[in-house]
Amino acid sequence: MKRTNVKELLKSTEYDKEVTVQGWVRTKRDSKQVVFIALNDGSIIHNIQAVAAIDAFPEELLKSITTGACVQVKGMLVKSPGQGQSVEIQAKEISIYGLADETFPLQKKGHTLEFLREIAHLRPRTNTIGAIMRIRHAMAYGIHKYFNDNGFYYLHAPVITGSDAEGAGEMFRVTTLDLNNPPKNEDGSINYNEDFFGKETNLTVSGQLEAETAAMALSKVYTFGPTFRAENSNTPRHLAEFWMIEPEMAFYDINDNMDVAEDMLKYLVKYALDNCLDDLTFLNNMYDKELLNRLNMVKDSTFKRITYTEGVDILIAANKKFEFKPEWGKDLQKEHENHLVDHFKCPVIITDYPRGIKAFYMKQNEDGKTVRAMDVLFPYVGEIIGGSQREENYDKLIARIREMGLPEKEMWWYLELRKFGTAPHSGFGLGLERLILFVTGMTNIRDVIPFPRTPKNAEF
Ligand code: ATP
Ligand code: MN
Secondary structure (H helix, E strand, C coil): CCCCCHHHHHHCCCCCEEEEEEEEEEEEEECCCEEEEEEECCCCCCCEEEEEEHHHCCHHHHHHCCCCCEEEEEEEEEECCCCCCCEEEEEEEEEEEECCCCCCCCCCCCCCHHHHHHCCCCHHHCHHHHHHHHHHHHHHHHHHHHHHHCCCEEECCCCEECCCCCCCCCCCEECCCCCCCCCECCCCCECHHHCCCCCCEEECCCCHHHHHHHHHHHCEEEEEEEEECCCCCCCCCCCCEEEEEEEEEECCCHHHHHHHHHHHHHHHHHHHHHHCHHHHHHHHHHCCCCHHHHHHHHHCCCCEEEEHHHHHHHHHHCCCCCCCCCCCCCCCCHHHHHHHHHHHCCCEEEEEEEHHHCCCCECECCCCCEEEEEEEEECCCEEEEEEEEECCCHHHHHHHHHHCCCCCHHHHHHHHHHHCCCCCEEEEEEEHHHHHHHHHCCCCHHHCCCCCCECCECCC
């Protein structure tokens, strides 16, 4: 059957042509002679109006069509005499796929985002969540396009990992053992030899270590997949399951790494402005009047690059009452990151963090105190990217692993990358949902992923 989606219809100027459209009823309004039905099919935020003459349809049929129902309308596409739309459909034939009774929860407009989270199965049918889902799609596509156009290969990193050495966060165990009656060793500990993989396995917290293996052959690769962290942090910026993009580049140093991060983020913001303006305008008007300004500002900005040490100096000089006193050697808190972004009024990249607060694999600087880490801090969301140049020197890496008491044996394959044809290399992790928070202006990460996974919450 020939059908046209709402997006195409609203653009069309081929009047007095018969069209078929399918979608869900957003609102129905009666007047004396006609019924106005606003239909949406998700192809665009706007609805198309179907106009049904009362005497052309059985009364029962028109009465049964209410908000939430799913229908097909055949009719003439005409120039709309009314305000608010350029075209409308004069209905000739209406068929019903599914009715929705008065218990359909999205009757009126203006539900809170909190309420919508409780009906995650229906919330895609709202303007807000529909807009966010289209933007999320565009960003995912833009990410693949950016990397493809810049010579990167897409690497599928494993979701189940046997290495617990990544150290990026608490992990979710993967097991087929009977939790009520697990096999035990003589000393009473659980015998994982009998588990599915014959060893302890977990859901991945990062695909970086695997990406490094591929970068040592294909030069430029990226992962883009689900990532799991069992941190019990119930914040508006953390999910237990989120999507991470992790490029890894051979022959790139920390400065090249920053260039990629900055170029990609600006490309993506521009991509959103170029491709999602209807949805962004809706979110701007509905939730955050600064959204479009902020996106345009970042698109045209040059990110400020400072060292951690310079950052701490700025924080101390600010003479401000922070909850956590800024002090060299301590991790930057959210309030510190916010202050630095406000200070420069643009995205900030912070490099050369103290080695004590960063991961074992980061390249050690000559000073013996800092490592070549880089965090990208954004206005509004804070940390959006964490990355580094990697330690490519075998002796330095193994010394660090021993110093930190990490399981050296299990890291044999990661270490071998430094034994056979090692090369300087760098990479970073971008949290997709943090990017979507920034681009949509939403304030809670639970609203930018279709089915959020957070502590005590996996209903849908
Ligand atoms: P944070 O300090 O914000 O908790 P992190 O330093 O633990 O993040 P990294 O290990 O550097 O995070 O991960 C790289 C990126 O992945 C982060 O910059 C962020 O964009 C994203 N990210 C990390 N943890 C989460 C999470 N729990 N939920 C959503 N995104 C996350
Ligand atoms: Mn980080």
